[in-house]
Amino acid sequence: xxxxxxxxxxxxxxxxxxxxxxxxxxxxxxxxxxxxxxxxxxxxxxxxxxxxxxxxxxxxxxxxxxxxxxxxxxxxxxxxxxxxxxxxxxxxxxxxxxxxxxxxxxxxxxxxxxxxxxxxxxxxxxxxxxxxxxxxxxxxxxxxxxxxxxxxxxxxxxxxxxxxxxxxxxxxxxxxxxxxxxxxxxxxxxxxxxxxxxxxxxxxxxxxxxxxxxxxxxxxxxxxxxxxxxxxxxxxxxxxxxxxxxxxxxxxxxxxxxxxxxxxxxxxxxxxxxxxxxxxxxxxxxxxxxxxxxxxxxxxxxxxxxxxxxxxxxxxxxxxxxxxxxxxxxxxxxxxxxxxxxxxxxxxxxxxxxxxxxxxxxxxxxxxxxxxxxxxxxxxxxxxxxxxxxxxxxxxxxxxxxxxxxxxxxxxxxxxxxxxxxxxxxxxxxxxxxxxxxxxxxxxxxxxxxxxxxxxxxxxxxxxxxxxxxxxxxxxxxxxxxxxxxxxxxxxxxxxxxxxxxxxxxxxxxxxxxxxxxxxxxxxxxxxxxxxxxx
Amino acid sequence: xxxxxxxxxxxxxxxxxxxxxxxxxxxxxxxxxxxxxxxxxxxxxxxxxxxxxxxxxxxxxxxxxxxxxxxxxxxxxxxxxxxxxxxxxxxxxxxxxxxxxxxxxxxxxxxxxxxxxxxxxxxxxxxxxxxxxxxxxxxxxxxxxxxxxxxxxxxxxxxxxxxxxxxxxxxxxxxxxxxxxxxxxxxxxxxxxxxxxxxxxxxxxxxxxxxxxxxxxxxxxxxxxxxxxxxxxxxxxxxxxxxxxxxxxxxxxxxxxxxxxxxxxxxxxxxxxxxxxxxxxxxxxxxxxxxxxxxxxxxxxxxxxxxxxxxxxxxxxxxxxxxxxxxx
Numbered sequence: 001x002x003x004x005x006x007x008x009x010x011x012x013x014x015x016x017x018x019x020x021x022x023x024x025x026x027x028x029x030x031x032x033x034x035x036x037x038x039x040x041x042x043x044x045x046x047x048x049x050x051x052x053x054x055x056x057x058x059x060x061x062x063x064x065x066x067x068x069x070x071x072x073x074x075x076x077x078x079x080x081x082x083x084x085x086x087x088x089x090x091x092x093x094x095x096x097x098x099x100x101x102x103x104x105x106x107x108x109x110x111x112x113x114x115x116x117x118x119x120x121x122x123x124x125x126x127x128x129x130x131x132x133x134x135x136x137x138x139x140x141x142x143x144x145x146x147x148x149x150x151x152x153x154x155x156x157x158x159x160x161x162x163x164x165x166x167x168x169x170x171x172x173x174x175x176x177x178x179x180x181x182x183x184x185x186x187x188x189x190x191x192x193x194x195x196x197x198x199x200x201x202x203x204x205x206x207x208x209x210x211x212x213x214x215x216x217x218x219x220x221x222x223x224x225x226x227x228x229x230x231x232x233x234x235x236x237x238x239x240x241x242x243x244x245x246x247x248x249x250x251x252x253x254x255x256x257x258x259x260x261x262x263x264x265x266x267x268x269x270x271x272x273x274x275x276x277x278x279x280x281x282x283x284x285x286x287x288x289x290x291x292x293x294x295x296x297x298x299x300x301x302x303x304x305x306x307x308x309x310x311x312x313x314x315x316x317x318x319x320x321x322x323x324x325x326x327x328x329x330x331x332x333x334x335x336x337x338x339x340x341x342x343x344x345x346x347x348x349x350x351x352x353x354x355x356x357x358x359x360x361x362x363x364x365x366x367x368x369x370x371x372x373x374x375x376x377x378x379x380x381x382x383x384x385x386x387x388x389x390x391x392x393x394x395x396x397x398x399x400x401x402x403x404x405x406x407x408x409x410x411x412x413x414x415x416x417x418x419x420x421x422x423x424x425x426x427x428x429x430x431x432x433x434x435x436x437x438x439x440x441x442x443x444x445x446x447x448x449x450x451x452x453x454x455x456x457x458x459x460x461x462x463x464x465x466x467x468x469x470x471x472x473x474x475x476x477x478x479x480x481x482x483x484x485x486x487x488x489x490x491x492x493x494x495x496x497x498x499x500x501x502x503x504x505x506x507x508x509x510x511x512x513x514x515x516x517x518x519x520x521x522x523x524x525x526x527x528x529x530x531x532x533x534x535x
Numbered sequence: 536x537x538x539x540x541x542x543x544x545x546x547x548x549x550x551x552x553x554x555x556x557x558x559x560x561x562x563x564x565x566x567x568x569x570x571x572x573x574x575x576x577x578x579x580x581x582x583x584x585x586x587x588x589x590x591x592x593x594x595x596x597x598x599x600x601x602x603x604x605x606x607x608x609x610x611x612x613x614x615x616x617x618x619x620x621x622x623x624x625x626x627x628x629x630x631x632x633x634x635x636x637x638x639x640x641x642x643x644x645x646x647x648x649x650x651x652x653x654x655x656x657x658x659x660x661x662x663x664x665x666x667x668x669x670x671x672x673x674x675x676x677x678x679x680x681x682x683x684x685x686x687x688x689x690x691x692x693x694x695x696x697x698x699x700x701x702x703x704x705x706x707x708x709x710x711x712x713x714x715x716x717x718x719x720x721x722x723x724x725x726x727x728x729x730x731x732x733x734x735x736x737x738x739x740x741x742x743x744x745x746x747x748x749x750x751x752x753x754x755x756x757x758x759x760x761x762x763x764x765x766x767x768x769x770x771x772x773x774x775x776x777x778x779x780x781x782x783x784x785x786x787x788x789x790x791x792x793x794x795x796x797x798x799x800x801x802x803x804x805x806x807x808x809x810x811x812x813x814x815x816x817x818x819x820x821x822x823x824x825x826x827x828x829x830x831x832x833x834x835x836x837x838x839x840x841x842x843x844x845x846x847x848x849x850x851x852x853x854x855x856x857x858x859x860x861x862x863x
Contacts, residue, residue, distance in 0.1 A: 335545070338541065363544060369609065372551055405857070414543030421553070
């Protein structure tokens with residue numbers, strides 16, 4: 001058996017954190033009594049509800065269909081009856097409620113018939129469609145629709161990066177999955193390579209997961225696919241940041257404000273690779289995922305295969321319950337996760353970990369000391385920023401200066417805040433500054449539109465005034481012409497006798513009037529071409 | 536702005552007080568060497584400066600209507616006092632020590648807004664004020680350990696000029712300076728000087744403690760390295776040109792406040808440069824300036840002036856030495 005490669009490069013900065021990783025196999029969570037399935041589980045448009053209250057649904061049945069491009073369907077994880085379609089609290093940093101399909105489950109766990117296919121015989125478009133219809137999104141935490149990342153457009157993808165770093169403390173769902181199902185994950189990787197037309201797959205795993213690395217390497221040896229390489233990367237937070245892992249594996253940097261695709265790389269999570277494999281080869285929608293229930297606040301930390309939509313409270317029970325009722329529940333890891341408002345929110349596709357931290361495990365609520373400019377923050381910043389300068393300017397509300405110091409290159413990993421001897425909540429200042437800048441930009445855009453509209457209106461009014469004036473003058477000119485004509489006739493009695501004749505002819509008079517009117521009216525009714533385009 | 540609901544959630548281990556304590560601990564070897572070489576006066580200076588600094592800190596915090604806690608126990612005033620006291624000659628009179636420490640805290644730190652706000656190194660502000668105001672007292676260095684009784688007599692004003700003359704003596708930097716001024720060669724000026732090795736031991740002690748801080752990552756390696764390189768390379772250049780009239784890099788590294796300055800004074804985070812390249816330039820500037828002042832300036836040693844002058848450049852250095860951001 002060959003051994004996994006070592007990464008040759010490293011990213012700057014970063015931290016060594018106590019891992020607190022759980023070395024536990026995955027067990028199946030109990031069938032939930034209730035499923036709460038938010039129709040919006042990631043950025044982009046919410047899916048459109050396809051079921052009605054009272055309807056019985058089967059496991060794998062679509063509850064809401066994709067609407068718009070950045071949108072994926074959501075499915076029922078098990079069979080039951082739809083009891084409500086209403087706003088429920090969802091796991092989101094804002095703590096707000098959003099539309100959910102609520103299902104009382106029966107214990108039958110009936111599933112819709114699977115629709116398997118040979119993914120390697122499908123072309124990239126069909127493959128993507130299957131991935132999309134199965135509701136597959138990135139399972140690393142951001143839950144971005146996977147089919148979009150499988151659509152490189154005109155870009156050439158050289159390398160698929162599988163991100164098995166799992167660098168946040170406490171989280172161990174990927175670790176457990178890689179140890180349990182390495183073959184299926186690697187098959188999923190081959191499907192991803194096929195869909196992307198990529199030549200290489202670099203599978204990065206942090207070196208504190210020897211079992212996962214050994215399992216993957218054995219599976220890779222058995223598979224014998226030269227394109228796939230398992231690479232051991234140093235355990236260093238935030239190694240699992242997409243940009244950081246790409247740097248560690250390839251020595252290359254994703255351009256600021258760019259995508260890995262810009263340098264021919266696409267990055268997926270191993271759980272996503274498995275979900276893609278299941279979606280295509282087994283024809284199964286994404287209705288389950290592995291979630292780590294852990295932390296000093298729970299009695300029996302565990303890795304559970306969970307039905308998406310299961311309320312967090314049901315999983316806590318299966319982890320032996322909370323030891324401390326005051327424990328804070330965090331979705332995600334301790335460095336970048338967010339606090340849950342209650343245990344009634346459901347597990348969504350993005351949920352990799354439910355972490356229960358007792359008050360004594362948390363950052364104490366003591367006031368920060370002044371910054372002593374020690375620069376420890378800059379030493380650990382993986383983005384190469386100067387967190388201290390960002391802090392000064394954010395605090396002083398000098399938001400343009402924060403952009404001079406590249407605020408938007410901050411990935412909010414929290415390393416700076418974790419080493420600050422003055423305990424300044426640095427990331428909060430950056431989030432605040434970003435929000436303010438976004439609000440400013442929105443306001444400015446709005447003002448721009450309003451100003452443009454106002455200017456267009458003024459221009460239109462001016463033009464209309466000018467046209468009216470022109471019409472009036474044309475009319476005046478026509479009248480003057482007629483008056484002159486009449487005067488000329490009166491001056492020449494002989495001629496007048498002649499002209500009297502046609503004056504007696506009502507038809508000829510009408511024609512003359514219409515002609516004069518037509519000339520004046522012409523310019524009035526004709527709208528100038530640019531007016532149409534402006535309005 | 537402390538809403539502890541947002542990430543990161545973990546407790547933070549390093550503290551300002553802890554950092555300051557470790558720096559103080561790292562000063563023990565060098566301080567011990569000073570006590571061995573000069574006697575109890577060094578400890579008296581430390582004690583007097585400490586009391587004066589803490590008292591001033593408390594009074595100024597009160598006047599500024601700021602809470603005493605956590606500032607009075609953050610150890611920053613203690614560190615300022617210690618750096619100031621260690622820069623003083625061992626027989627400095629107590630009132631001078633107290634005055635300088637009070638000025639360091641009041642003018643150097645609190646009047647700028649307290650912790651984190653001072654543009655200049657407070658200990659060096661205090662030192663420069665007493666150096667300029669009381670030049671005679673600032674020459675009360677000794678060449679061998681002074682007994683407890685004599686030291687206390689000298690420091691608390693009970694010693695006459697005759698006793699003081701008997702106790703005090705030139706430091707190697709003084710000797711070099713006056714020797715060269717009298718057209719002596721370097722070897723003649725400092726050759727057989729008593730206390731020459733004492734200063735080497737003292738600098739060795741501060742080097743040891745400083746390396747400990749570097750290894751523990753409590754201070755950046757960049758500033759000390761740049762100070763010593765700036766000083767050493769400039770010294771090397773002139774020494775190679777004329778070793779009779781310019782002392783060796785080794786002499787400069789092992790004399791005066793070289794190591795104390797490089798590892799403990801120049802690394803004051805508040806008043807120093809913060810970017811990686813900025814730290815290198817800041818340190819190198821201090822090293823070169825120390826050499827320039829020692830060789831051609833009006834004072835035998837130049838650490839305090841060099842640090843304060845480079846403090847002036849920090850805003851400029853920081854603004855123009857931003858590191859390259861990922862992906863740009």
